Amino acid sequence: MTSDAVAVTVLGLGTMGHGMAQAFASKGMIVRGYDESPAARDSLTDRIRRNLTEFVRFELMSAEEATAALARITAHDSVEEACAESTFVVEAVREDLTIKQDLFARVEDCVAPETILASNSSSFCISDSGSRLRHPERAMVTHWFNPPHIIPTVEIVPSPHTTEQVIQTTLQLHRRIGKLSIVLRQELPGFLxxxxxxxxxxxxxxxxxxxxxxxxxxxxxxxxxxxxxxxxxxxxxxxxxxxxxxxxxxxxxxxxxxxxxxVLPKIVQQLVSGGKFGFKTGAGFYSYPEHVAPHVLAERDENYLRLLKLFHASQTDISVENP
Ligand SMILES: NC(=O)c1ccc[n+]([C@@H]2O[C@H](COP(=O)([O-])OP(=O)(O)OC[C@H]3O[C@@H](n4cnc5c(N)ncnc54)[C@H](O)[C@@H]3O)[C@@H](O)[C@H]2O)c1
Missing domain, CATH: 1.10.1040.10 (N-(1-d-carboxylethyl)-l-norvaline Dehydrogenase; domain 2)
Structure with a gap:
């Protein structure tokens, strides 16, 4: 796969999907997205544009590169249209096993035989989410971290059926977009x-x-x-x-x-049963009143972006040899 030839599909354009789309497009790949929610599809470009503006501000890319990245991303009205020409399809839809199983079965009907299928699930192994796939050898989990356009690691979790070629192609794809990718040698809940x-x-x-x-x-x-x-x-x-x-x-x-x-600690049980899920509900361990929430989020991303700059600059890992 050369980056010129790579067309990637991201299914589910919420918290994770939009950032993943950005990460692929930023490194030259054509990205086609689909979400069942029209609002998610319609807002895709604006959300990614906002993220890219921050990348430019932190000198992680030029304004021209940001414009070009945005132009490589399109939202489509159906799974079939979004997947038809892609060589790599990753789903980032809601964490629901049945939804993921249905989606994979549908995707397999509309992609080329060599297209690789991946799941960004945080908990389901591909043996479960891809249990209805006719060709499980082309599928695996690629587990990103939020916010995915910033956090470097992507864990690749194959099933016992995934072929070595599919694993290596997926590893190279994620390394090419600058992700710190590793392959797990066992498929286990929670991954690594x-x-x-x-x-x-x-x-x-x-x-x-x-x-x-x-x-x-x-x-x-x-x-x-x-x-x-x-x-x-x-x-x-x-x-x-x-x-x-x-x-x-x-x-x-x-x-x-x-x-x-x-046992889930009582302090967390109480927060959850009181609807205090954290930032998204305005309170968790801390409070996020509406008038400060956007600033808190911007500050979080600024801190992450500062770290990302340092991380790139210090990619000279201390050289060590395994025993
Ligand atoms: N949020 C995180 O911190 C995080 C981190 C790593 C992995 N994940 C995983 O990534 C996946 C997505 O999580 P998220 O936080 O982005 O969720 P989210 O709720 O923000 O976004 C999910 C999106 O999927 C869409 N969707 C639901 N069913 C669909 C379908 N059948 N077809 C197309 N679109 C559909 C929804 O409309 C929504 O926009 C989950 O599997 C989650 O476990 C999340």
């Missing part, structure tokens, strides 16, 4: 990153529930320690530098202490 995130989340929520620190202090402490280090080094490297002798002792002492059950 979400399993680690949930482990951290469980302890953070427990500490908050027990009143060990305020939400503000908890966030600040983690940002300035784990977060700071993790932006520069992976967790395994960090412990190599700290010393595995020390880490082993800490592990043995603390593992029996930290939370290990599977």
């Amino acid at each position: 990153v979400n399993r680690v995130q949930v482990a951290v989340m469980r302890e953070v929520w427990d500490l908050l529930e027990r009143g060990v620190a305020s939400a503000e202090d908890l966030d600040a402490a983690i940002r300035g320690s784990m977060g700071f280090r993790l932006a520069a080094l992976g967790p395994l490297s960090i412990h190599d530098f700290g010393g595995l002798d020390v880490a082993s002792v800490v592990y043995r002492v603390l593992c029996p202490e930290i939370r290990s059950d599977t």
Whole structure:
């Protein structure tokens, strides 16, 4: 696949889909999108234009490149029209297994035999979401992170049926658009990153529930320690530098202490049952009154974009060899 020849389809143009479309188009690919909601289709260009304006402001691309990227993206009125000429189709529709299964079955009927199919599901393996595919060997999960046009990692999670050629083509496609892509060697729920995130989340929520620190202090402490280090080094490297002798002792002492059950902490149960889902409902651990919400979101993206610039500049990973 050369980028000139690549036409990509993104199905579902919500929070994730519009940013994924932007990421592909920014690196020269033709992107065709479809969403069952006319509002999502109609607003696609404006949403991506706003994101691109920020990329230009942070000197991550030129104004000309942004204009060209936008011109490569079109929204279509049907799945069939959006998919017909693409060599790679990725779905980012609602996290609902039946919807994804129906969609994949429909997509397979309207694409060429060599077209690769991918799911951006956060939890369903392709063996489940693609269970009705006649050719499961051409499908896998490609798991992006929100906001997808900014966060570098995309996890590629094949099923036991996915061919090596499909895996390698997908890996190269995502690397070509500048994504830090890795392939998992096993298909497992939560893939890789979400399993680690949930482990951290469980302890953070427990500490908050027990009143060990305020939400503000908890966030600040983690940002300035784990977060700071993790932006520069992976967790395994960090412990190599700290010393595995020390880490082993800490592990043995603390593992029996930290939370290990599977019950959702009450503090989160209460927020959710009270309709406090976080930013999108105006309140979660913090409050986001309507008049400040747009500024908070802009500030989040500015912080991410600053990090992205640093991340690109420091792509000289400390050179290490696997044992
Ligand atoms: N939001 C995140 O942080 C995040 C991160 C990683 C992965 N994901 C995954 O990405 C997918 C999309 O999540 P999102 O946050 O963008 O959701 P979203 O609700 O913002 O967008 C989903 C879009 O899919 C559309 N849709 C629903 N059914 C459809 C169908 N049959 N055909 C076409 N369009 C349809 C909806 O109209 C909506 O615009 C989910 O599988 C989710 O688990 C989300």
